[in-house]
Amino acid sequence: MRPDTHHYRELFLNNAPLMDARAPIEFSKGAFPGALNLPLMNDEERHQVGICYKQHGQEAAIALGNKLVSGQIKEERLQAWAQFTQAHPDGYLYCFRGGLRSQITQTWLREEAGIRYPRVVGGYKAMRGFLLNNLEQTVSSARFQILGGMTGTGKTDVLQQLDHSLDLEGYAHHRGSSFGKHATAQPSQINFEHRLSIAMLKKTAQGHQGFVLEDESQTIGRCSLPLNLYRGMQQWPLIWLEDSLENRITRIVRDYVQNLHAEFTQQSDPQTGFALFAEQLRQSLSRITKRLGHQRYQQLAAIMDAALQEQERSGALDGHRDWIRGLLTQYYDPMYSYQREQKADRVIFQGDADAVLNYLRRHG
Incomplete structure (x- = not known):
């Protein structure tokens, strides 16, 4: 299996295929060129899990997420992820911080579809931070x-x-x-x-x-x-x-x-x-x-x-x-x-x- 990566520069230079596991509302606010939104949870599911997390903690939120994303819904999302990995064997998946959602997506792919697929460490937030830092440094150092x-x-x-x-x-x-x-x-x-x-x-x-x-x-x-x-x-x-x-x-x-x-x-x-x-x-x-x-x-x-x-x-x-x-x-x-x-x-x-x-x- 290819390892997880934090080499953001190479991801963008190589136009690496990116599977975005965030909710659609997050994706619509900001994404990367060519990234495909295949969320672990839709907007409503994410909203319910977020409320549960605030009120009852992480364990209860994970349990609710597993309940909401199960059966036919889970099968359809797994199929979409599997199709992405087959079409883009050189790609990566990520969520907002490279944490729970991308890890769950990665685990389900491995355990239920037999697919080992790497994720971006730090997720969307780290990649966007890299791009903003690059933008500022380039404006400061280049000639225009x-x-x-x-x-x-x-x-x-x-x-x-x-x-x-x-x-x-x-x-x-x-x-x-x-x-x-x-x-x-x-x-x-x-x-x-x-x-x-x-x-x-x-x-x-x-x-x-x-x-x-x-x-x-x-x-x-x-x-x-x-x-x-x-x-x-x-x-x-x-x-x-x-x-x-x-x-x-x-x-x-x-x-x-x-x-x-x-x-x-x-x-x-x-x-x-x-x-x-x-x-x-x-x-x-x-x-x-x-x-x-x-x-x-x-x-x-x-x-x-x-x-x-x-x-x-x-x-x-x-x-x-x-x-x-x-x-x-x-x-x-x-x-x-x-x-x-x-x-x-x-x-x-x-x-x-x-x-x-x-x-x-x-x-x-």
Whole structure:
């Protein structure tokens, strides 16, 4: 039998399959990429056992747990665990602290299914602690460069071509603006932190000592950047990406209209998907009404509605260019120009995508 492990670094570097024996409510609050929730107890069973533990102690709680998870319920859970171990012979199981629940799961697998399967010593709590510590240490010790630029210049496109980049918006599953929501939900704050830390861990293991990040607000949708990372981003060197207005509009139509529409239609039938897509686009514009001013909002909303109607009728996307152009020239560009002036002393390079890529590859 492979031994139990406390080598958390190797678990994440090797993408070890992980069987999470915690209750679903615990798993939903925070988990690790690729982990599968196969709980020893469901939420209600865990709740009852917890009350029993507080009132009558561990022995009584264990007895109640054995009573609740017995017969057909126990057989079904054992079967699911056995299937996981067969599909992932190189994996591990864990619970919250690597204690009683994972030990019981391990024992039942061994005694009733003849399967010896290792667990993670310290469980979820120790693994999360490792990732948070890694995140803090990496931010403190690595070199960082920040990629800025007007909306639509393709900062994410540039980052995706660099081995030493960290795609914060990718980890947060959000494009970082009022229009940044995807068709599917963002990860929890905890899962965002896990994704970021694991990315840093893997890239550091590959030999990277410096990283490139996109210039972001402190929050990306509902995900908040770690405070030390955000504070650093206000001081680190800035590379400014430039592109023409027409190219930026084309890119925004691709990302925020064409691709977003495709995301929604993949989730449901075409008619429902388009309706949900159109509603999200309208809500995104509505969220910045106060900053736009009512009259400007009404003008852009009317252009957007006409563009959506034409897209639904014929599939044509060109109508969206008009409200996007207005939004950029009247709102986003003046705001970004002001921010650029405030950060002028930190700008160490500026240019188009090819020039910026060459610079970052040479100085990475």
